[in-house]
Amino acid sequence: MNDAISKIIFPETLTSLGLIGLIGLKELTLPAAVNSLDYASLMNLETLRIKNATPPTTASSGFYFPKIKKIFVPADAATAYSQAEKxxxxxxxxxxEVTIGASGYATYYLVNDNFEVPAGCTAYVITEVKKESGQYQAKTEAFAAGSIIPAGQAVILKGTAGHTYAYKANLTGTPVTIAKNLLVGTATEQTLNAAGYKYFLFGSGPDGQGFYRQTGHDINSIHLKAHKAGLRLPSTAIGSAKSFVIDFSTPETTSIRSVGSAVQPSKEDVYFDLQGRRVLHPTRGIYIVNGKKVVKE
Incomplete structure (x- = not known):
């Protein structure tokens, strides 16, 4: 082929690709139907996007991408690619890639791959649900950008509304330890309805960002799309509660400001300890106030 070609758009019906050699091409997308890649020498290719979740088979000659920097694969497919021949x-x-919803949040779940929280995002898990001031609140634990979320753990990602983030998948680093997580996810679109549980869908409702009963489902089930998550609680744990707001008071920043002992909190300030529990009469120590760490002396 002509080495001056800088862009190729293949038909979506393409199933096999072979004997391709280009110098000028830096980015290439392979349609989902491509299931074999017999030979490709792409000297300057930097980004490859593959829509097939199953790694295409290869000939013994394989392929040659000496300058490749990123290979984008479908959700949960990185482990399979990392183990496939060539x-x-x-x-x-x-x-x-994951896209943040219009609310600035998205749930995400991978069963095979661990993944790194992308720059500009914070990941949350739900650690407990409790009633405070007459309202049920879902407590969170936060994981900053760069943290590796283990495979099989559902999270809520907070980022820029409508933005699509690229994340590293199937890393060799050490994942974070998640001791408790009430979120439950699915790798394929399905209805979750295990006996003995109540289910709630993540979204924005009359009480704010939180979990609500899904329209068209009783409280004993929810329908989730692939790689999404919801809240699952034992039926005996929450009585007649039908919704939960999310308490995002878990620290998202590392900024600390000093509060003198003579300074009293205003009526708008609400203090939480580092475990996310509200403190009515704070003494000396580190607290979370308005989403930031505060040192009270």
Whole structure:
């Protein structure tokens, strides 16, 4: 092929690709139907996007991408690619993408891949649900950008509304430890309805951002799309509660300001300890006030 070609758009019906050699091409997308890649020498290719969740088979000659930086694969497919013949040569270069919803949040769940919280995002898990001031609140634990979320753990991602983030997948680093998580996810679109549980869908409702009974479902089930998550609670744990607001008081920043002992909190200030529990009469120590760490002396 002509080495001056800088962009190729393949038909979505393409199933096999072979004998391709280009110098000028830096980015390439393979349609989902492509299931074999017999030979490709792309000297300057930096970004490859593959829509097929199953790694295309390869000939013994494989392919040659000496300058590749990122290979984007479908959600939860990075582990399969990292273990496949020839594709395993690029084990550290696999990425996925996740889009934040209009509310600035999105739930996410991968069963096979761990993944790194992308820059500009914070990941949350739900650690407990309790009633405070007459309202049920879902307590959170936060994980900053750069944290590795283990496979099989559902999270809520907070970021810029409508933005699509790229994340590293199937990393070799040490994932964070998640001791308790009341979120439950699914790798395929399905209805969750295990006996003995009540289910709530994540979203924005009359009480704010939180979990609500899904329209069209009784409280004993929710329907989730692939790689999404909801809240699952034992039926005996919450009585007749039908919704939960989310308490995002878990620290998202590392900024600390000093509060003198003579300074009293205003009526708008609400103090929480580092475990997310409200403190009515704060003494000396570190607290969370309006989403920031505060040192009270």
């Amino acid at each position: 594709w395993s040569d690029f084990a550290s270069k696999y990425y996925g």
